[in-house]
Amino acid sequence: xxxxxxxxxxxxxxxxxxxxxxxxxxxxxxxxxxxxxxxxxxxxxxxxxxxxxxxxxxxxxxxxxxxxxxxxxxxxxxxxxxxxxxxxxxxxxxxxxxxxxxxxxxxxxxxxxxxxxxxxxxxxxxxxxxxxxxxxxxxxxxxxxxxxxxxxxxxxxxxxxxxxxxxxxxxxxxxxxxxxxxxxxxxxxxxxxxxxxxxxxxxxxxxxxxxxxxxxxxxxxxxxxxxxxxxxxxxxxxxxxxxxxxxxxxxxxxxxxxxxxxxxxxxxxxxxxxxxxxxxxxxx
Amino acid sequence: xxxxxxxxxxxxxxxxxxxxxxxxxxxxxxxxxxxxxxxxxxxxxxxxxxxxxxxxxxxxxxxxxxxxxxxxxxxxxxxxxxxxxxxxxxxxxxxxxxxxxxxxxxxxxxxxxxxxxxxxxxxxxxxxxxxxxxxxxxxxxxxxxxxxxxxxxxxxxxxxxxxxxxxxxxxxxxxxxxxxxxxxxxxxxxxxxxxxxxxxxxxxxxxxxxxxxxxxxxxxxxxxxxxxxxxxxxxxxxxxxxxxxxxxxxxxxxxxxxxxxxxxxxxxxxxxxxxxxxxxxxxxxxxxxxxxxxxxxxxxxxxxxxxxxxxxxxxxxxxxxxxxxxxxxxxxx
Numbered sequence: 112x113x114x115x116x117x118x119x120x121x122x123x124x125x126x127x128x129x130x131x132x133x134x135x136x137x138x139x140x141x142x143x144x145x146x147x148x149x150x151x152x153x154x155x156x157x158x159x160x161x162x163x164x165x166x167x168x169x170x171x172x173x174x175x176x177x178x179x180x181x182x183x184x185x186x187x188x189x190x191x192x193x194x195x196x197x198x199x200x201x202x203x204x205x206x207x208x209x210x211x212x213x214x215x216x217x218x219x220x221x222x223x224x225x226x227x228x229x230x231x232x233x234x235x236x237x238x239x240x241x242x243x244x245x246x247x248x249x250x251x252x253x254x255x256x257x258x259x260x261x262x263x264x265x266x267x268x269x270x271x272x273x274x275x276x277x278x279x280x281x282x283x284x285x286x287x288x289x290x291x292x293x294x295x296x297x298x299x300x301x302x303x304x305x306x307x308x309x310x311x312x313x314x315x316x317x318x319x320x321x322x323x324x325x326x327x328x329x330x331x332x333x334x335x336x337x338x339x340x341x342x343x344x345x346x347x348x349x350x351x352x353x354x355x356x357x358x359x360x361x362x363x364x365x366x367x368x369x370x371x372x373x374x375x376x377x378x379x380x381x382x383x384x385x386x387x388x389x390x391x392x393x394x395x
Numbered sequence: 396x397x398x399x400x401x402x403x404x405x406x407x408x409x410x411x412x413x414x415x416x417x418x419x420x421x422x423x424x425x426x427x428x429x430x431x432x433x434x435x436x437x438x439x440x441x442x443x444x445x446x447x448x449x450x451x452x453x454x455x456x457x458x459x460x461x462x463x464x465x466x467x468x469x470x471x472x473x474x475x476x477x478x479x480x481x482x483x484x485x486x487x488x489x490x491x492x493x494x495x496x497x498x499x500x501x502x503x504x505x506x507x508x509x510x511x512x513x514x515x516x517x518x519x520x521x522x523x524x525x526x527x528x529x530x531x532x533x534x535x536x537x538x539x540x541x542x543x544x545x546x547x548x549x550x551x552x553x554x555x556x557x558x559x560x561x562x563x564x565x566x567x568x569x570x571x572x573x574x575x576x577x578x579x580x581x582x583x584x585x586x587x588x589x590x591x592x593x594x595x596x597x598x599x600x601x602x603x604x605x606x607x608x609x610x611x612x613x614x615x616x617x618x619x620x621x622x623x624x625x626x627x628x629x630x631x632x633x634x635x636x637x638x639x640x641x642x643x644x645x646x647x648x649x650x651x652x653x654x655x656x657x658x659x660x661x662x663x664x665x666x667x668x669x670x671x672x673x674x675x676x677x678x679x680x681x682x683x684x685x686x687x688x689x690x691x692x693x694x695x696x697x698x699x700x701x702x703x704x705x706x707x708x709x710x711x712x713x714x715x716x717x718x719x720x721x722x723x724x725x726x727x728x
Contacts, residue, residue, distance in 0.1 A: 176463060223490060230461065231489045234481060240451045241486055244458020244466075251421065251441060251464065258458075271482070274451040281446065 119163040125330045128198055129159040130390045133359045135194035135207050137374060137382040144211035144219065145373025149356035149363065151191035153294040153327070154261060157352055158195040160333040161259055161290075170200035173226050179256055180245045182230050184238020185263035185292060186220040193217055193225065201227035236269025238262065239289060243275055246284035246347075259337070261290045265297030268306045273318065280319025283345035288337065289320070291349060292327065294356040296367050315349045327352025359386050399560035402594065403429060403499045405535035406556060409542055410467055414438035421459055425452045425470045429499065449474045453482035453494075460492035465546075471505070472498035472514030472555060476521050487551045488524040495545065496521075497554045501531075502593060502645030503673070503687040504558035510677040519650020521553045522623050528552040529623040530573070531592045534563040537571040537620060544573040559684060561594035564618070565601055576629040577618045580604050585615035587702055588637040590630070592619045592652045595688055596643040603643075603698035612706070619652055627659045634664070639705055641669040643698060645688065648672035648716070669705045669712060671698060676719040680726070690723035697722050 119125055132155050140146040161181055162168075168178040183192045190210060197204040202225070209215040216224045220233025230241050242260035249256035266272060279287055293311070295302055302308050312322040321341050325332040336350040357369035360382055374382060407429055414420045415438055424430055424444040435442050445452050449470050456466040468475075475483065475498045487494045498517065505512035522529050528548055532538035538556065545552050568579045576590070580601045587607060591600035597618045604614035617633055619625070634640050640660070642653040653670030660666055673691040682690060689697065692715070705712040715721055 230457065231485055234485055236450075237454055237482065237486055240454020240482070241458040241461070243451070244455035244460075245462055246458070247443065247455060248459045248462030248464050252462070271450040271454075274448040275454060278445050278448055278451045278455065282443070 122330055125159055125163055126390070128163050129155050129330075130386060131198055132159060132191065132194045133386050134383065135197070135204065136190050137360070137379060137386065139190045139194070139207060139210040140372050141374040141376070141379040142211045145371060146190045146211070146219075147187040147370065148372040148374075149296070149366070149369030150185060150263060150292065150294065151188045152357045152359050153354040154185070154188050154191050154292045155358070156328045156330060157261060157290055157292060157333060157354075158191055160330050160337065162195050162199045164334055165337045166259070170227065173201060177254055177256065180229055180242070180258045182238040182242050182245075182258070182260045183221055183232055184242075184260050185235065185266050186232030188263075188292075189217075189219060189221045189233070192221055192228070196225070196227040199227070235263065235266040236271035239272055239275035239279065242287055242289070243279040243282065243284060246279070246287040247282055249286055250284060257286050257288065259288045259290060261292060263297075264291055264293045264295065264302050264308060264311075267291065267308055267311075276315065276318045276320065279347045284347055285341045285345050287347040289347065289349040291351045292354050293351050294354045296356045296365075296370070298367070298370050300367050312351055315351075319346065321346045321348045322351060323348065324351045324353065327354035328358055359389055361385060361389070399562050400535040401558070401560045402532055402535055402538045402556040403558070405538045406497055406542065406554070407433065409539045411435060414441055417465065419463065419465045421464050421466045423452060423456050423459070423466050423468045425449055425474070427469050427471070427499065429469060449479035450482045453479045454486050456494045457486035457490055457492050460487075460494045461490065465493060465495070467495045467497055469497055469499070471512065472501035472517045473512060475553075476514065476517040480520055483521070483551075484524055488526045491526045491550050493549060494551045495542075495554060496551065497556060499556045500558045501555040502557065502684075503678070503691070504684045506558075506683045506687065507681050509681075513678060515645075515647045515673050516650060517555065518622055518646050518652070519654070522650065522655065526550045527623060529555070529621070531555040531620055531622060533571070533579075533594050533597050533618050533620055534561065536563065540571050541573055541620060548573070555593070557594060557684075562598060564597065571620050574621045574624055574626060576626045576633065577620060578615065579618045580614075580616035584636050585613045586637060587612060587614040587639045587641060587706075588617065588634045589614055589641040589643060590617045590619050590652065590656060591643040592622065593645045595684070596645050596693060599688070599693060599695050599698060600643045602695040603702065606695065606699045607702060610703075612702070614702070619655070622652060622655055625655050625659060627663065630656065630659055631663055634660070639669060639702065640666060641671060641698075641702055641705070643671045643693060645693070646672050647675060649675070667709060669701060670716065671701060674717070674719045674721070679720065680723065690720045692721040694722055
């Protein structure tokens with residue numbers, strides 16, 4: 112077994128990783144096809160904390176049977192996942208420059224041909240059921256694996272999420288953690304104006320889950336929420352991470368229009384500068 | 396007939412043995428009732444009923460398979476392939492995972508339960524998915540044999556089973572070899588080559604061939620128990636001398652066996668094909684599986700009549716094939 116423990120624990124180092132991931136994302140959004148900017152930036156801190164401080168895995172042996180598992184159910188945030196995986200050492204960060212270019216493997220939604228991607232995703236509402244299967248397999252084989260599934264908040268409008276939520280609670284897979292990137296926005300506007308989700312934590316609790324609500328950009332609060340064991344054995348945990356769409360770019364943050372963007376040379380320059388300034392100011 | 400057996404019972408008994416022998420095998424149920432009262436013994440932890448939730452069923456199976464387990468997924472054919480189609484496509488087929496989707500109540504086998512429970516498009520849907528192996532066992536023995544052969548095959552598989560007991564294939568039928576057309580009734584050199592799939596269509600095709608032969612029309616019957624990958628080379632060998640190729644299936648005339656054969660022959664040896672299947676209309680009246688098959692034109696007489704007509708007058712047979720439920724008898728008619 113070659114599993115590595117998480118490589119980074121100090122907050123300064125985590126913040127630097129998150130900054131690099133955000134830089135990769137804006138660079139990819141300046142590529143030939145653009146990218147899902149807002150929902151990728153909103154989950155960067157979640158991914159950074161998971162991949163650098165929580166998940167037990169080895170980028171050299173991506174399919175180690177004893178690894179922890181992460182599934183990106185909100186597959187449209189593929190560029191955030193690719194950037195995080197590359198930073199974590201699954202493949203060279205240089206490959207990110209090829210995102211969206213013809214004949215490359217970095218498709219607009221995650222593909223298992225990319226090292227570290229566990230399952231394809233992109234059609235919403237699939238990840239939690241698969242995560243439940245990974246969690247169940249660990250229980251049946253006596254492995255200590257934990258499984259994390261990142262869902263979008265708009266994604267929770269898919270009924271299959273709730274089929275899976277009910278099923279996981281019934282199966283009692285307490286090694287399963289759902290994370291909701293609660294940025295409040297979907298493609299055309301606010302989730303609460305389209306199909307309201309609130310009271311969201313209550314909803315999950317009613318489905319038999321332990322719900323934790325945290326600041327989705329606070330690394331310490333995320334780390335706590337991801338690592339504290341369930342208060343009641345047998346209950347899966349949901350972390351509702353309150354985030355801001357396009358976090359890190361004040362000119363786009365919180366705006367539905369940030370959902371998908373193709374950054375021009377000029378906007379890219381502005382984005383680079385803004386990310387660095389936000390970081391220096393301690394806002395990221 | 397005492398030797399009749401449900402293919403799903405044969406599967407169930409086989410699965411219980413597999414679970415005892417291989418700790419990776421998981422039985423994922425969606426409250427089908429097929430496993431009621433079954434004693435899984437030491438393997439009971441690996442029987443999981445996820446409830447009436449077919450999308451979750453497929454997703455959980457994918458996660459299990461991606462973790463090295465061998466899940467057998469249980470639901471009705473219609474719920475697997477229409478309700479949970481996208482979960483199969485993305486989580487199982489696209490991810491190329493070794494999930495065995497065992498679908499019962501296929502074709503018209505749900506009988507009086509009606510079109511919500513009939514599965515007449517399942518082969519069309521599932522055959523279109525890359526990485527998928529598609530199997531339609533002809534009887535209980537073939538069910539166990541094909542499941543055993545599937546065990547070593549990578550990637551997902553769809554196994555189409557019925558509901559009620561059906562008779563065994565004719566004595567002397569050679570063992571089913573996965574991926575190969577199977578001769579169930581000889582007759583070379585045949586004037587007519589009939590290719591059938593599924594227990595009742597195959598048996599009826601055999602009876603029809605007997606009637607045709609008595610009439611001086613030698614007919615060969617092949618069973619296509621493997622729809623994908625399809626045995627194109629075998630097909631070409633068997634049809635080369637035949638005047639007419641006929642397909643018989645408990646499926647819409649679109650997308651199933653008839654389509655698979657039309658696709659293969661269109662590219663290799665273009666010719667007319669008489670496709671006998673369920674007309675493009677949802678079952679309009681109550682019926683048992685047998686009655687509905689008769690109504691759809693898949694009775695022995697229906698097959699014989701259409702083959703005779705096709706040999707004589709192609710224009711007329713086209714009209715019969717396209718008509719709605721040509722053999723249907725309504726109450727009061």
